[in-house]
Amino acid sequence: MRVMIFGAGYSGKAIGRLLSGQGASVAGTTRSAEKGKTLEAVGIRPFVFDGASLTEALLGELSETTHLVQSIAPGSEGDPLIRLCGQAGIRAIMPKLEWIVYLSTVGVYGDHNGAWVNEETELKPVSVRSVERVEAEQAWQVVAARDDLPLAILRLSGIYGPGRNTFMNLAHGTARRLVKKDQVFNRIRVEDIAAATAFLAGPKTAGIFNVTDDMPSPPQDVVTEAARLMDMEAPPEQPFEAADLTPMARSFYGENKRVSNAKIKRLGFNFQYPNYMMSLEDLLGSGSWNQKA
Template identity: 60%
Template sequence: MSEKQFFIFGAGYSGKVFARANTDSATTIFGTTRSPEKFEALRQAGVEPVRFDGALTPEIGDALKTTTHLIISVAPEEAGDPVLNAARAAVVADMPALEWIAYLSTVGVYGDHGGAWVDETAECRPVSKRSVMRVAAEQDWLRLGQDIDRPVAILRLSGIYGPGRNALVNLENGTARRLVKPDQVFNRIHCDDIAGALRHLAANNSGGIFNVTDDLPAPPQDVVAYAASLMGATPPPEIPFETAQLSPMARSFYGENKRVANAAIKAAGYRFRFPDYRRALDHLWADGNWRDGDPRSPMR
């Protein structure tokens, strides 16, 4: 295997999972965080930590010069994509080894489709401001790829879960709720399949837009009930969506209803390890590693 150097802007939950899955001695992975306090956790995941707070430092610039594969997992801001704002010139003129770029986006760019199926050809009609900014960031990265003649893979992710970040954890810590909005469904994606899709697309330097999401869009209350059945626990009572106490962001998720298809990533040759939440929760429960990881952002 030829040597690869990955640089991940925003090496959070998914970035650390990707790094742990890439232990080949021919692969080096740099990853950024805003907090030096997180450096040790990144090192333990196999990431060379670098601080990025919106400005390109000499340390980042040096690492980018030998980077072959660039992954962006940083949310856009009102002023635009912070990575492009800081590093566009370096990407254009000072990354001679660069072969491939990946931008981690969200299925939120599709907006609300009334529960209908959407694929990568569907119209993007984002509802939330954060998704509007995601669409703009996607287009900026795709244009940059065209300008420098490098493939850009846009990975549109659904609700991320995995060890430490799932309905089993929520049940144990008492935060699980069974909110019921008639006909509402969400797709989900296990973190291992994000890592696997990235690894597969990087190996082939594949560009394009890919929905990285499971095969089973489902009502969120069903996921909680299934997790409870695995634990032998009584699921929490159902709560009508109309009367639920929710943050504005949480409520906004329920304003978008769609079923997201994933044929493009399968056509590119990737096969999902966890194509639905039942198999994933079964595996987490059987392995006993469901408490591990970063529990800050629970599975919907």
């Protein structure tokens, strides 16, 4: 397995670390040579990608790639990799490609007033970024169908893990307990994203899968539990309506749903961190909560 991760950031690094540890040859893109050092440290060969052009070195690596992980968010101009492939198609630059995984978001479902959603639920994206994600999902489906390639689309919920979690917010004094009536969110530990990717990559499984925990919960409950585990006083509750939030932060609260992960579990995948309570306890107990992200 020769893997290329476009956008080897927080989730991409976790995927690369796991696949490299399993014996795969893993490469990944980053914006600068300096950031490439952090990829090398976890077993990922770095290639600089500016989002606008493919270097000769990167093209050489892509000519040998068998498994593609696309983690770069689309913008107003669409998915950058599809745009660079142009009319020639993806096989023109990746002739040995056998499988694609696109990392999307549960934001594509939009607001369902707290109801359960699954992979068959109607997509009702609210924010501009979620609309762009729907368009990117559809674009990758066209690309995969054109070249008869298996495509897995992973719809991810709120990502957290070592170096990015509520403990960090409490330690930095930025944690808040915002309360909005009946609001719930799903979450996903970054290691479970990596494990789900590896699980699907081996047999080159195609399909759309929600990669999320089992416990959609009010966000203030997570802060309360983290503070309890750290033996700290939780910050006071604040009504959402009166909170000073950026437009992006406020937009997250405009989507209320419970996301089911039953489909990928029916294939035999087991989440290592199925709920935030056991996950927070693990992060604190292992000392990994404040590792560099």
